[in-house]
Amino acid sequence: xxxxxxxxxxxxxxxxxxxxxxxxxxxxxxxxxxxxxxxxxxxxxxxxxxxxxxxxxxxxxxxxxxxxxxxxxxxxxxxxxxxxxxxxxxxxxxxxxxxxxxxxxxxxxxxxxxxxxxxxxxxxxxxxxxxxxxxxxxxxxxxxxxxxxxxxxxxxxxxxxxxxxxxxxxxxxxxxxxxxxxxxxxxxxxxxxxxxxxxxx
Numbered sequence: 601x602x603x604x605x606x607x608x609x610x611x612x613x614x615x616x617x618x619x620x621x622x623x624x625x626x627x628x629x630x631x632x633x634x635x636x637x638x639x640x641x642x643x644x645x646x647x648x649x650x651x652x653x654x655x656x657x658x659x660x661x662x663x664x665x666x667x668x669x670x671x672x673x674x675x676x677x678x679x680x681x682x683x684x685x686x687x688x689x690x691x692x693x694x695x696x697x698x699x700x701x702x703x704x705x706x707x708x709x710x711x712x713x714x715x716x717x718x719x720x721x722x723x724x725x726x727x728x729x730x731x732x733x734x735x736x737x738x739x740x741x742x743x744x745x746x747x748x749x750x751x752x753x754x755x756x757x758x759x760x761x762x763x764x765x766x767x768x769x770x771x772x773x774x775x776x777x778x779x780x781x782x783x784x785x786x787x788x789x790x791x792x793x794x795x796x797x798x799x800x801x
Contacts, residue, residue: 608689629655629723630665630716641729643715650687651696652715652723665717668692673712675744679682680712692717708730 631652642648650670669688673680686699699713709729716722 607659618759628657628721630657630721631655631668631723633713633715633723633725636713636728638725639727641727641731642701644701644705644730644732646701648699648701649696650699650713650715654692665721668694668697668715668717670697670703671714671722672705673714673724674708674710675714676710677724680714680724683711701730705730757761 606797631654633652635651636642636648640752652668670686670690672683672686674683675681682701683705687697690697707730709727711728711730712724712726713728714722714724757801
């Protein structure tokens with residue numbers, strides 16, 4: 601009888617312990633992604649901020665998961681393919697996390713982000729468009745081209761003036777002032793003048 605009474609008390613104690621442990625249900629998202637929005641366009645190697653709101657549920661109460669993982673997926677919304685983990689061990693209560701778009705992935709408009717702690721409690725945002733890295737601004741490129749063309753034109757003009765002056769100097773009679781060389785020194789750019797100076801032995 602005494603042994604039976606002890607067994608009853610032990611069973612009651614075990615039942616109380618089991619009831620004290622919170623039961624965490626699965627199958628619903630822990631958080632809801634608030635940004636980026638569906639259809640957002642991002643560049644390879646670009647940094648972005650992913651934000652979310654915690655969804656009140658048994659999963660987010662004491663004893664539930666506290667860390668999140670962000671994944672990059674791609675493909676049909678019903679059969680998404682895992683590409684890469686973008687961030688992990690994120691405090692669920694922080695509400696945001698930094699991610700970097702991989703630079704070696706292919707262009708596409710069927711990417712998705714997923715966030716959660718297990719495959720059963722992930723929240724998704726899809727139709728993310730990812731394309732190549734930054735492209736040079738056409739206006740800046742055009743300005744550089746114009747600058748190069750102007751420099752080439754200036755050098756050509758300077759060379760023409762130098763050649764003309766040399767011809768004039770060749771036609772000057774012996775003993776007359778070297779007017780051609782004087783004209784080159786006063787009109788040609790410094791770089792051309794430097795080339796006209798005799799070498800110092």
